[in-house]
Amino acid sequence: MSFNPNIQAYCCHYTSQQSCSENGGGLLEDGFPANITINRLPCSGKLQVSTLLQAFEDGADGVYVVGCPKDSCHNVMGSQRAAKKVLAVKSALNELNVEPDRIEMFHLERGLHPEFIKAAIQMDAQIKKLGPSPFNGGGK
Amino acid sequence: MIVAKRKPVAEIVEMVKEFKRVLVLGCRGCVSVCSAGGEREVEILASLLRLGCKKEGKEINTICATLVRQCDKEYIDAMDEWDGQYDAIVSMACGVGVNFVANLRPFAKVYPGVNTTFMGGSVDQGVWSEQCAGCGNCVLHHTGGLCPVARCAKSLMNGPCGGSVGGRCEIHADVPCIWQAIHDKLTQLDRQKELLTIAPIRDWRSAGHGGPRTSVRDDLTL
Ligand code: SF4
Ligand code: SF4
Numbered sequence: 501m502s503f504n505p506n507i508q509a510y511c512c513h514y515t516s517q518q519s520c521s522e523n524g525g526g527l528l529e530d531g532f533p534a535n536i537t538i539n540r541l542p543c544s545g546k547l548q549v550s551t552l553l554q555a556f557e558d559g560a561d562g563v564y565v566v567g568c569p570k571d572s573c574h575n576v577m578g579s580q581r582a583a584k585k586v587l588a589v590k591s592a593l594n595e596l597n598v599e600p601d602r603i604e605m606f607h608l609e610r611g612l613h614p615e616f617i618k619a620a621i622q623m624d625a626q627i628k629k630l631g632p633s634p635f636n637g638g639g640k
Numbered sequence: 641m642i643v644a645k646r647k648p649v650a651e652i653v654e655m656v657k658e659f660k661r662v663l664v665l666g667c668r669g670c671v672s673v674c675s676a677g678g679e680r681e682v683e684i685l686a687s688l689l690r691l692g693c694k695k696e697g698k699e700i701n702t703i704c705a706t707l708v709r710q711c712d713k714e715y716i717d718a719m720d721e722w723d724g725q726y727d728a729i730v731s732m733a734c735g736v737g738v739n740f741v742a743n744l745r746p747f748a749k750v751y752p753g754v755n756t757t758f759m760g761g762s763v764d765q766g767v768w769s770e771q772c773a774g775c776g777n778c779v780l781h782h783t784g785g786l787c788p789v790a791r792c793a794k795s796l797m798n799g800p801c802g803g804s805v806g807g808r809c810e811i812h813a814d815v816p817c818i819w820q821a822i823h824d825k826l827t828q829l830d831r832q833k834e835l836l837t838i839a840p841i842r843d844w845r846s847a848g849h850g851g852p853r854t855s856v857r858d859d860l861t862l
Contacts (some may be wrong), residue, residue: 550680553687557694592684595649596692635694 505561505627507536509620510552512544512567512582514574515608532617533624544568545578552589552603556635562627563589564604566619579607599630641670641761642734643768644677644754646685653692655751656728659700662689663726664753665719665741666706667733674768676754677732679706685732685753710737716744759790776846776853782834784825789847791818797839799823 528534541547544567555563565586567579583605590600604626606619656662664686672678686702693700703722707715710733719741729745731738732753741750758770773790779797780787789795793811796819803810804817826832846853 548680548683550683550687553684553691557687557690592649592688596653596688596695597650598695635691637697 503628503632504535505624505632506559507533507562507564507623507627508539508555508560509536509623510539510541510544510547510555510563510565510582512574512579513540513542514610515544515566515568515616527613527617530613530617532620536620536624543573543575543578544582545573545575545580547582547585549585549588549592552585553592556602556633559633559636561633561636562602562623562630564606564619564623566606566608566616569607569609574610583607598634601626602630602633641673641759642736642756643674643758643760643770644671644734644756646676646681646732646754647752649685649688649692652685652730652751652753653689653696656689656700656730657693657696657698659727659749661701661703661726661728662686663703663705663722663729664689665710665729665731665733666704667710667731667737668706669709669711669733669737671733671737671754672706674762675766677734679704682706682732685730689730707733707737709733710740713740713744716740719745773847775844776848777843779839782837782839783822784829784831786818786822786825788818788822791815797842799835 544565547565552563552565565582567582568574570580570583573579586603586605589603593600593602604623608615608619664682666672666677666679666682668678671681675681682704686704690700690702703726705719705722707718709715710731728749728751729741730751730753731741733741734754735752735756738750738752741748759772759774760768760770763769770790772787773795775789779789788797793809793815794801800817800819800823801810804820807817807820809815809817823832823835826835
């Protein structure tokens with residue numbers, strides 16, 4: 501049975517600006533997996549640990565965050581803060597005996613369409629390999 | 641302030657998994673400042689508890705609330721608001737808060753959400769270190785304001801043990817030898833002679849070795 505994971509992406513407005521400008525339409529044509537939902541944020545630094553956890557509660561099999569490159573965040577430290585929050589969720593998943601690879605952080609240049617799609621495809625493959633989330637009754 | 645750290649989630653899930661409704665109760669005092677049990681951490685723990693239980697095929701509902709302090713009776717009174725809405729409480733306050741809730745709510749099942757560790761200060765963003773052990777008979781006037789009780793691994797009262805190397809403690813090489821620091825500080829203040837005065841054998845009863853301590857201020861009692 502093929503598994504079509506529910507993946508939630510949290511993307512900084514600046515990083516994903518170009519990619520999202522056509523409302524995601526162009527993205528799909530270029531191979532962006534349709535099972536990934538993009539949640540746009542004014543800055544990835546705005547993310548809270550509880551928001552990322554809530555995504556898992558709401559049924560996500562995988563979650564990832566896309567923010568600016570570490571040294572050139574539009575809002576200075578935003579993407580570094582986001583990366584820390586992702587690490588906090590990774591360690592919380594670990595504590596719950598759930599694969600930490602269900603959440604990732606990507607630092608991408610602004611507006612780079614192919615890189616944005618590459619990250620999505622990588623995440624999709626990663627979560628497909630892990631299988632359904634144990635929180636959704638998918639425990640191995 | 642009192643420094644604490646969240647317990648491993650699995651440990652807390654184990655405590656509460658038999659309950660259906662859990663009140664996750666934070667404190668806006670010390671544990672909020674050390675980012676262990678304030679409003680934000682309450683939200684995170686509640687989510688982790690729901691996820692942890694879900695993973696075990698159980699469903700729990702959580703109420704998230706945060707009191708001004710859990711070490712004051714008047715603030716505990718505010719808990720009336722949630723009466724009848726929970727089966728158990730996970731208190732994210734320090735151990736004082738957990739005790740206070742248990743004292744004042746005899747029928748409530750209250751569980752600790754954090755490990756209470758020490759009295760310390762924030763030395764860097766996100767880093768806290770122990771500074772005082774609450775020994776009840778402060779000697780900082782002899783030691784240049786640096787505490788040998790809390791900050792010397794052996795709580796020595798008369799100078800360094802002889803094991804320190806390069807100004808570092810022999811027990812924890814990443815910690816400065818506090819006696820070296822006391823020596824340096826008194827020298828800087830030109831008070832090094834005071835180090836020749838031998839501190840008498842200590843009476844540790846004030847440090848809690850005689851059971852729980854109380855403090856009464858007659859001018860404040862009603
Ligand atoms: S309950 Fe504990 S953490 Fe909260 S204010 Fe009182 S001493 Fe500080
Ligand atoms: S001497 Fe006692 S009261 Fe003074 S700082 Fe050290 S532990 Fe605290």
